[in-house]
Amino acid sequence: MKIFSVTLRCEHSEPRRVTGKLLRFVAFVCALFSMAVAGAARAQSVEQFYKNRQMTMIVGTAPGGINDITARFVAHHLGRYIPGNPAIVVQNQPGAGGIASANRLYNTFERDGSVIVKLERAVPMLAIQGDPNVNFDPLKITWLGSLSSYAKDSYLMLVMATNPIKSVAELKEPGKSITLGGDNAASSNLIFATIAKEILGLNIKVVRGYVGAAPMFLAMQSGEIDGQIIGYSSVRTGQRDLWSHNAFRPLLQFGRSTRLSDFPDVPTGNELTKDPNALALIEFANLQFAISLPFAAPPGIPADRAKALQDAFMAMCRDAAVLQDAEKLGIEMSPIDGETVLKSIAHAAATPRDVIARYNALVGADRN
Secondary structure, X not given: OOOOOOOOOOOOOOOOOOOHHHHHHHHHHHHHHHHHXXXXXHHOOHHHHHOOOXXXXXXXXXXXXXXXXXXXXXXXXXXXXXXXXXXXXXXXOOOHHHHHHHHHHHHOOOOOOOEEEEOOOOHHHHHHHOOOOXXXXXXXXXXXXXXXXXXXXXXXXXXXXXXXXXXXXXXXXOOOOEEEEOOOOOOHHHHHHHHHHHOOOOOEEEEOOOOOHHHHHHHHXXXXXXXXXXXXXXXXXXXXXXXXXXXXXXXXXXXOOOOOOOOOOOOEHHHHOOOHHHHHHHHHHHHHHHHOOEEEEOOOOOHHHHHHHHHHHHHHHHOHHHHHHHHHHOOOOOOEEHHHHHHHHHHHHOOOHHHHHHHHXXXXXXXX
C-alpha cells in the first residue's frame, strides 16, 4: 500500500505560512489513509488472520494441575479446527489464584483473537462476590466454552489411604480430626475445606498458602498435611499412578447435589446438613462446577474471529479422536459452549445478595 506524504519545504528565507487550504488537504489525505488501513483489516478473512500465526494460551495457575493439563491439551488440539490452523503456545502466568490473568484478559491482552486464557472455575464467581482485586466483568468476556460441566465428575475430600480416618462421620467425633491444605481465595480447595469446617462442623484444620495441587500431594505423602479437596478427574489426571494404586481415600463429595455413581458410599456435602441457610450457601459454592474447565478470549474481539474460536472449540470437543485422547489423560469431557457458560454465570449472578454476603463472610472477599 502506498503511503502519501506531504512535505512543507522551507527556503533559506523566512518559513512559509501554512494555509488553511493546505491543512485541510493534509487532513483529507490522512483520513483516506486511515480508511484504507481499516478497510484492509476488515477485508482480512479469519483464515488469513490465523494462517502462519502463533497464538498464546495463558494459564493463570502453576504447572502440573488440572488447569495446566487441560490448557496444554486444548493447545495441542484446537489449532486444527481454527481456519488457518495456527500454532498455540502455552504460558503459565500464576497470580492471585487466577484473578491476575483474568484482569489481563479483560484489560491488557490484544483484542484481535490471538490470545486465549484458561481460567479457574471460581474466578468468575469472585467478580459476582465483589472481590476488590477483580477488574473484569465476566458477562462481557468472550467465552469459548468449558470442557466439563461436571456431569461425570465430583469434588472429593481426599486423604491418604493410610490415614486412620475411615469415614467423614468420624470427623464429628471428639479427638478425631484431619488437616487439609488450601491455596487462596479463588481456589476451590480452600473454599470447600472452609465450608466443611465452618458450615458442616467437621473437625478440620485448614493450612493455606500452597500453590497448586501438586505441592499438596507431596505434602500429603510426607505427612505434612492429611489431605486436600480436589476434583476426581484432576487426581486421576495429575496423580495417575497413585490413584491407580488406591493411594487415596475419598471421604466427602462436593460440586454436585447427588452422589457420583463411582462413589455410592461417599456422601455429598448437602447430605450432612438440613439447615436451609447452609444448603443455600453450598448450592452457591457448587455453581462454579457447571463451568468446570472454562476457556475464554478478551472482550471486543472481531465477531467473525470470536465465532470461529467458539465453533472450533466445540468441534474439537466433538471429535472422537480428541475424546479418546482426553480419556487417556483422565479428563472428564462433558463440554458446554460459550453461550451456556455465559448463562451459567448469569444464573450465579442472580443469587440473592444475602446468600452471597454469608458466603463472602465465610470464604470470600469480606473475610479477613
